[in-house]
Amino acid sequence: MTTEEVENRQETKKVLKRFGKKRGNLIPILQKVQSRLGYLPVEAMEEVAGFLGISEVDVYEVVTFYNQFRLNPPGKHSIRVCLGTACHMKGGYITMDAWKRRLGIDVRQTTPDREFDLDSVACVGCCVMAPVTVVDDKPEGNVEPTKVDGILLSFELEREKEAKKNR
Ligand code: FES
Numbered sequence: 001m002t003t004e005e006v007e008n009r010q011e012t013k014k015v016l017k018r019f020g021k022k023r024g025n026l027i028p029i030l031q032k033v034q035s036r037l038g039y040l041p042v043e044a045m046e047e048v049a050g051f052l053g054i055s056e057v058d059v060y061e062v063v064t065f066y067n068q069f070r071l072n073p074p075g076k077h078s079i080r081v082c083l084g085t086a087c088h089m090k091g092g093y094i095t096m097d098a099w100k101r102r103l104g105i106d107v108r109q110t111t112p113d114r115e116f117d118l119d120s121v122a123c124v125g126c127c128v129m130a131p132v133t134v135v136d137d138k139p140e141g142n143v144e145p146t147k148v149d150g151i152l153l154s155f156e157l158e159r160e161k162e163a164k165k166n167r
Helices: 003-016 023-037 042-052 056-065 085-089 092-103 145-165
Strands: 077-082 116-121 133-135 138-140
Touching: 003 023, 003 042, 023 042, 023 056, 042 056, 077 092, 085 092, 092 116, 092 145, 133 145
Parallel strands: 077 116
Antiparallel strands: 077 133, 133 138
């Protein structure tokens, strides 16, 4: 077991102490664990299942049913591709495909280096700039595949600058 897995189990146990062993507590427990860990790793789901005396599959089904729950750790940067009507009409799905390809991950996943996580979002209220991608809470307009490359390049340059500073 990795150190992170051990810590995740410990944190989950701390949350469980505050709840009764009732199945009805499953969702509030999962919400609390996620707010502590930022996501719901397998080991946390195992702890919750053991505590409530239900199967791990039952917990997993609930986690995958509700959009609020994350199975992957949050990335350092969040990428949210708008797939609302206006963005969809202007090629939001092409933008999404570009992000998936460039990052090498699917929707609701995180890159292995935990730099980026990717998800879709409904209209964020700036349809005139469609197709929109919200990058770290900032809406970026006209995000075509070439702009995806540009955004990633700016992150890359930022990382290099940071690395130089820390040398
Ligand atoms: S549909 Fe994308 S911002 Fe409105």
